[in-house]
Amino acid sequence: MTTPRPGELKLRNLFQTGRIGRFTSANRIKYGACCVSNYNTRDGFITARELARMRVIARTGCGIITNQGAYPDPLGEGKAYFRQVAIYDDKFLPQFEEIARDIRDAGAIGIQQILHAGRYGGIDLGYCVQPSDVPQTLPHFRPPRVLTKEEIREMVRQHADAAKRSIKAGFDGTEVTSFMGYLLATFNSKFTNQRTDEYGGSLENRGRFMRELIDAIKQATPEHPLIVRLNGAELMDRWGGNTEDECFELMQQAADCGVDMISVTVGWQEAPDSSIGRDIQPGHWNYLAARAKRLLPNVPITFGVRLPDPRMANQCIADGEFDFWEVCRPLLADPELVHKAAEDRLDEVRRCIGSLNCLSRLFRDLPYTCTMNPALGHEVEPEYHVTPAAVKKRVMVIGAGPAGMECAITAAKRGHQVTVFEKSDHVGGNLRGYAARDLARPDDLESIVRHYELMARKLGVELRLGTEANAKLMRSILHQYDVAVVAVGARVDREALRGIEGHERILDGLAVAQGAVSVGSRIVVIGGGKVGLTLAESLRKGGAEVTIVEAEKRIAGDVMPSFKWRHTAWVDELEITTLTLSRVTRVADDGCTVVNAKGETRLVPADTVIATAPRRSNQELFHEFEWMIDELHGCGDALIPRGIDAAIHEGYRLGARI
Amino acid sequence: MVSDANTMLADVAGWQRMLDRHAELFTELAPGARIGILPREPTGFAPGRQPAGWRDARFGTAGAPFLAWEAAEGRMHARCEQIGGFGEARADFLLLADAQSIAEAYAALEGDALGRLKRRIRRGDVMLCTFRTRAELARAGYEDFLDSLGLAFMGACR
Incomplete structure (x- = not known):
C-alpha cells in the first residue's frame, strides 16, 4: 500500500x-x-x-x-x-x-x-x-x-x-x-x-x-x-x-x-x-x-x-x-x-x-478550446508543449496583464530567467479593474490574477512593479536582456474621440473601472462591447441611470456566444437604455448629444460620459525598442484589442517558443 | 380576448411603424423572408401541449388572425391575414403568443414592443415555432433579428 x-x-x-x-x-x-x-x-x-x-x-x-x-x-x-x-x-x-x-x-x-x-x-x-x-x-x-x-x-x-x-x-x-x-x-x-x-x-x-x-x-x-x-x-x-x-x-x-x-x-x-x-x-x-x-x-x-x-x-x-x-x-x-x-x-x-x-x-461548429488552458486540443502539437529551453535566455516582459504574465510563467517553466516590468503597482493589467465589476462572479476572474501572482513567486519570476518600460529605461539596461515581450494591452482611442465636441470631459473606462475617478448618477457609456457592458451593468447595479451608446447595430458584438444572452438579459433586467447605430457628437454640462444612423439627434441627460470604445493597441514600444534588443515580440491586446482568451493563449504560445 | 387580438394584429399601420423604427434589424433579410405572429388560443398550443398533427390541423371555422412581417424591397412589410391552419402561414418561423403578450407588445408599439416580446419569450408566454433549419435562417439573414429577441441563434448551453 x-x-x-x-x-x-x-x-x-x-x-x-x-x-x-x-x-x-x-x-x-x-x-x-x-x-x-x-x-x-x-x-x-x-x-x-x-x-x-x-x-x-x-x-x-x-x-x-x-x-x-x-x-x-x-x-x-x-x-x-x-x-x-x-x-x-x-x-x-x-x-x-x-x-x-x-x-x-x-x-x-x-x-x-x-x-x-x-x-x-x-x-x-x-x-x-x-x-x-x-x-x-x-x-x-x-x-x-x-x-x-x-x-x-x-x-x-x-x-x-x-x-x-x-x-x-x-x-x-x-x-x-x-x-x-x-x-x-x-x-x-x-x-x-x-x-x-x-x-x-x-x-x-x-x-x-x-x-x-x-x-x-x-x-x-x-x-x-x-x-x-x-x-x-x-x-x-x-x-x-x-x-x-x-x-x-x-x-x-x-x-x-x-x-x-x-x-x-x-x-x-x-x-x-x-x-x-x-x-x-x-x-x-x-x-x-x-x-x-x-x-x-x-x-x-x-x-x-x-x-x-x-x-x-x-x-x-x-x-x-x-x-x-x-x-x-x-x-x-x-x-x-x-x-x-x-x-x-x-x-x-x-x-x-x-x-x-x-x-x-x-456552437460555432469549431473544436472546443479553453480560456484557461491554451494547450487543450493542441496536445498533439509540439509547439504547445512546455519543454526545457535549448538556450536559456534573459527575458523581459513588459506588462503584467494576463498576456504578459502567461508568457512570463510559461517562459520561466522552460528555464528562462524572466523579469516583468509593470507601470502600475499591481499584477493583472486591465483585467483587475473589470474583474471586480463582473456581475456574474468577480472571484472567478480575480482568481486569474491571484494565480499569476502565486506562480510568478513560485517560479522565481521577478516582478518590477511601478516601473514603466520606456526608451530611457531600455537604454539604462541595454544588453541585460536577450528578449523583450511587449504585452502592454490596449487603451481607449482618445484620438478617435477628438471629433466629439467637449471630448475632454469624457472619462476613460479603465480609470472608472479601477475606481480612480468618481462618477455621477446619470451616466452615458460609449461602447456596448464586453468592456462597456461590464462597466455599465456594475454602475447601474450601483444605482446610477445608465445609457449605452453603441456604434454597431447590436450590443455585445465581441461577447462569447454562450455569454451574450446573459449580458443582453442583464441589460434588460437592469433597464439599461441602449442606443445602437448611434454616436455621441457633443458632451456638455446637461448631457450629451447622440446621433443615430438616420441622422436623428437626441439629448441624453448625463452628468458623466465614459468611453470604453473604440480601443487601440499600445504599440509604441515596438518602434522604440526595435534596435535595442536581440528579440522583440508582442502578445495579447498590444497586437490587436480582443480580450482575455487571446491574451492568455498568445502569452502561452509565445512563452512556449521563446 | 381573441377578438382583441384580432383588432390589435389588424392594426397594420401601427406594426409597420414599429418595424420601420427597427429597420436596421431587417436589412440583411432576403426578399420573401417571413415571420408570423399568431395568437396561441385558436391554434391549441400551450406550454407542454400541441394538438396532434398540428402542422396540418385547421384552426376551426373562424381561422386565426395572422400578422405577417415579410421582407421585400429592402424593408419589412406588415400585413394581417386570416389563416385556417399553420400550412397557410408560409412563415420561416412563428411566434405563438398568448393574448396578454400580444396586448403588451401592441401597447408598446410606439416604444419597446420587441423588448416586450423578448421578455415574454423568456417567460414561455410566446412560443417559437421554427420551420427552417439554422443554415436556411442564416442564409435568409435572420441573425440580427433573432439576436434582438434574445434567441440564441448559435446554440444555447447555459
Whole structure:
C-alpha cells in the first residue's frame, strides 16, 4: 500500500475508493464527458488530435473516466455536433480500443458514453427525431420528425449494440446521457413527449423508453456497469416540462431497472435559465444530488454541475449528498487538478472561470478550446508543449496583464530567467479593474490574477512593479536582456474621440473601472462591447441611470456566444437604455448629444460620459525598442484589442517558443 | 380576448411603424423572408401541449388572425391575414403568443414592443415555432433579428 499524499489525507472522502458494479475505483472522482470535443472526422472517426487529448485526460488521476459521447446510429440522427464520434460499427473500434487502453493503463475505470442527441441531433440531416412533433424553441436546432414505434425499438437495439461495442473496445462500462435535453430526456419529459401510445402520457409510460433502454443494455452487457445521466431539474417548467418531483420519480424508475449509477444533471440546452455558467454560484445545484441520494441510498450518485471545487465535493461526499464528484470543465482548465489536490497544492490550480468558451466554440461548429488552458486540443502539437529551453535566455516582459504574465510563467517553466516590468503597482493589467465589476462572479476572474501572482513567486519570476518600460529605461539596461515581450494591452482611442465636441470631459473606462475617478448618477457609456457592458451593468447595479451608446447595430458584438444572452438579459433586467447605430457628437454640462444612423439627434441627460470604445493597441514600444534588443515580440491586446482568451493563449504560445 | 387580438394584429399601420423604427434589424433579410405572429388560443398550443398533427390541423371555422412581417424591397412589410391552419402561414418561423403578450407588445408599439416580446419569450408566454433549419435562417439573414429577441441563434448551453 502506498503512503497517502498530503492532500489525500485532507480530502479523505474524495480520495477514498468507490464501487460501481463489480469494479472498485481508486477514488471518488469521475471525469464526466460534459461535452464533445469536435476534434474528430466529419464521419465519426477518432483522430490523432483526440487520442492525444484523451491521453492527457486518462492521466488526470480520476478513478472513473468517461469518454465523450458517441452517436449510435448509422444515419446520424443522434449526431449533435459537427465532429462527434460514432460507434455504430466495428470500423470505429481501433481508436476506441486505444483510448480504453490508455484509461486502463492509468489505473482508472473506463466508461464509454452513448449520446443520441434526439431533439438536438441530426446535424447533417436537416431534421431531428423526437417522441412527438414539438417545435423547436431555438432556431439553432432542426425541425422535428416523430419516431414510430418500430424506430423506437430500433433505437433501443442500436444503443445496446453500441454498449456491446464499447465493452468489446475494452471499456469497463457504458453511460447513456439524457443531459441537456438529448433523446432520453425527450421521452422522459412531458414537454417533448405528448404521445398517446404506451411511450407517452403518464410518467410510467414516458419512462418506458428509458426502462427498455436500460434493460437492453444490461442484457447486452450484463457484467458491466451502466450509468444513466438524468435531470434533477429540467428548468423547462415554463414550456411545460417535468417538475423536479417528476424528475425524481424517473430516477426511481431507472434505479428499479437496475442501473448501476445515476449521474444527476441540470437543465436543457434551450432552458431559459443558466445552469453551468459563471453567473451560477458553485454549489447552487447540490440540493438536487442530495435529494437523489436520499431517494436512492443504495444507488451510487455522481454529481458535479457547477461544482468546480474539490474541497466542496469532499464535504458533500462526507455529508452524504452524493458518492462521486463528476468533474469535466475544471479538468479541461487544469488537467493536473486532481494531482494538485492530492499533493495539497490546490493553490496552484488554474480554475475554470465558467466563461463557457468551450461551448461557445462548439456552437460555432469549431473544436472546443479553453480560456484557461491554451494547450487543450493542441496536445498533439509540439509547439504547445512546455519543454526545457535549448538556450536559456534573459527575458523581459513588459506588462503584467494576463498576456504578459502567461508568457512570463510559461517562459520561466522552460528555464528562462524572466523579469516583468509593470507601470502600475499591481499584477493583472486591465483585467483587475473589470474583474471586480463582473456581475456574474468577480472571484472567478480575480482568481486569474491571484494565480499569476502565486506562480510568478513560485517560479522565481521577478516582478518590477511601478516601473514603466520606456526608451530611457531600455537604454539604462541595454544588453541585460536577450528578449523583450511587449504585452502592454490596449487603451481607449482618445484620438478617435477628438471629433466629439467637449471630448475632454469624457472619462476613460479603465480609470472608472479601477475606481480612480468618481462618477455621477446619470451616466452615458460609449461602447456596448464586453468592456462597456461590464462597466455599465456594475454602475447601474450601483444605482446610477445608465445609457449605452453603441456604434454597431447590436450590443455585445465581441461577447462569447454562450455569454451574450446573459449580458443582453442583464441589460434588460437592469433597464439599461441602449442606443445602437448611434454616436455621441457633443458632451456638455446637461448631457450629451447622440446621433443615430438616420441622422436623428437626441439629448441624453448625463452628468458623466465614459468611453470604453473604440480601443487601440499600445504599440509604441515596438518602434522604440526595435534596435535595442536581440528579440522583440508582442502578445495579447498590444497586437490587436480582443480580450482575455487571446491574451492568455498568445502569452502561452509565445512563452512556449521563446 | 381573441377578438382583441384580432383588432390589435389588424392594426397594420401601427406594426409597420414599429418595424420601420427597427429597420436596421431587417436589412440583411432576403426578399420573401417571413415571420408570423399568431395568437396561441385558436391554434391549441400551450406550454407542454400541441394538438396532434398540428402542422396540418385547421384552426376551426373562424381561422386565426395572422400578422405577417415579410421582407421585400429592402424593408419589412406588415400585413394581417386570416389563416385556417399553420400550412397557410408560409412563415420561416412563428411566434405563438398568448393574448396578454400580444396586448403588451401592441401597447408598446410606439416604444419597446420587441423588448416586450423578448421578455415574454423568456417567460414561455410566446412560443417559437421554427420551420427552417439554422443554415436556411442564416442564409435568409435572420441573425440580427433573432439576436434582438434574445434567441440564441448559435446554440444555447447555459
